[in-house]
Amino acid sequence: MGRVTKRVPSTRVVVGDADDGPVASATSRPDTVAVEEPLAIRVEGRPVSVTMRTPGDDFDLAIGFLLTEGMLEEAAQVRQATHCRDEDETGSPTFNVVDIALAPGTALDTSRAERSSYTSSACGVCGKTSIEAIRATTRYAVARDTAVFDPAVVAGLPEALRSRQRAFDRTGGLHAAGLLTATGEVLAVREDVGRHNAVDKVVGWAAREGRLPLSGHILVVSGRASFELTQKAVMAGVPMLVAVSAPSSLAVELATEAGLTLVGFARPPRMTVYAGAHRLGLA
Numbered sequence: 001m002g003r004v005t006k007r008v009p010s011t012r013v014v015v016g017d018a019d020d021g022p023v024a025s026a027t028s029r030p031d032t033v034a035v036e037e038p039l040a041i042r043v044e045g046r047p048v049s050v051t052m053r054t055p056g057d058d059f060d061l062a063i064g065f066l067l068t069e070g071m072l073e074e075a076a077q078v079r080q081a082t083h084c085r086d087e088d089e090t091g092s093p094t095f096n097v098v099d100i101a102l103a104p105g106t107a108l109d110t111s112r113a114e115r116s117s118y119t120s121s122a123c124g125v126c127g128k129t130s131i132e133a134i135r136a137t138t139r140y141a142v143a144r145d146t147a148v149f150d151p152a153v154v155a156g157l158p159e160a161l162r163s164r165q166r167a168f169d170r171t172g173g174l175h176a177a178g179l180l181t182a183t184g185e186v187l188a189v190r191e192d193v194g195r196h197n198a199v200d201k202v203v204g205w206a207a208r209e210g211r212l213p214l215s216g217h218i219l220v221v222s223g224r225a226s227f228e229l230t231q232k233a234v235m236a237g238v239p240m241l242v243a244v245s246a247p248s249s250l251a252v253e254l255a256t257e258a259g260l261t262l263v264g265f266a267r268p269p270r271m272t273v274y275a276g277a278h279r280l281g282l283a
Contacts, residue, residue, distance in 0.1 A: 064204030143259020213237025
């Protein structure tokens with residue numbers, strides 16, 4: 001699971017009313033917060049990316065990142081994933097560097113993923129040199145996926161995801177991504193301070209399980225549907241992306257172009273479909 005949460009000192013302030021106006025009371029108490037630490041991803045010793053993430057499932061995160069960025073095509077191209085021995089100021093190992101060893105004959109393709117060397121947990125796309133650079137061509141034809149989904153099942157998927165967000169329950173500060181079947185069966189849920197990291201962890205898990213492409217599956221995310229999350233869904237061969245919040249304009253544009261079904265504001269009994277309504281029997 002890794003170092004997911006941490007106890008820190010805090011001051012709880014309550015503002016109330018008194019005869020002479022508002023009054024504040026303060027109580028010192030420990031609180032639980034989500035851990036955020038850098039993860040350096042290397043391939044054959046070569047630095048590829050640094051992302052701010054919640055420790056845990058680091059190998060899945062690294063593999064998922066390389067796949068959804070188009071640098072690798074399949075998990076079989078990874079021979080081994082290891083934590084490099086890096087240490088903090090006390091000499092304790094941090095496990096904040098992952099090195100990916102490639103299978104014989106595999107070459108890393110960085111031509112379509114010109115990401116800067118640093119990625120924050122808040123924004124995974126801003127390191128790209130241009131919007132066109134992240135329109136990587138997926139090897140999976142999402143538009144030809146003939147899966148059909150029950151609207152009643154889809155509308156309830158965010159609740160199924162929320163019920164499994166254990167670290168969020170303790171911190172209130174983590175995003176989540178879940179992979180589900182068309183019937184609503186939850187296959188994998190991952191949490192992270194970065195929404196793009198949570199998706200990469202899920203995709204990396206699915207890749208190592210030999211499940212790619214994710215035809216007939218649904219990717220559910222706890223926040224908004226950004227362009228990057230939509231791209232990652234397409235790169236993994238997922239025909240449907242469901243978000244609790246709103247999509248961006250570029251997410252809608254990409255979903256339409258790629259043939260992905262994009263759902264936002266999914267809270268039973270309602271949801272809004274922005275692309276691919278035919279998979280819900282609505283068009």
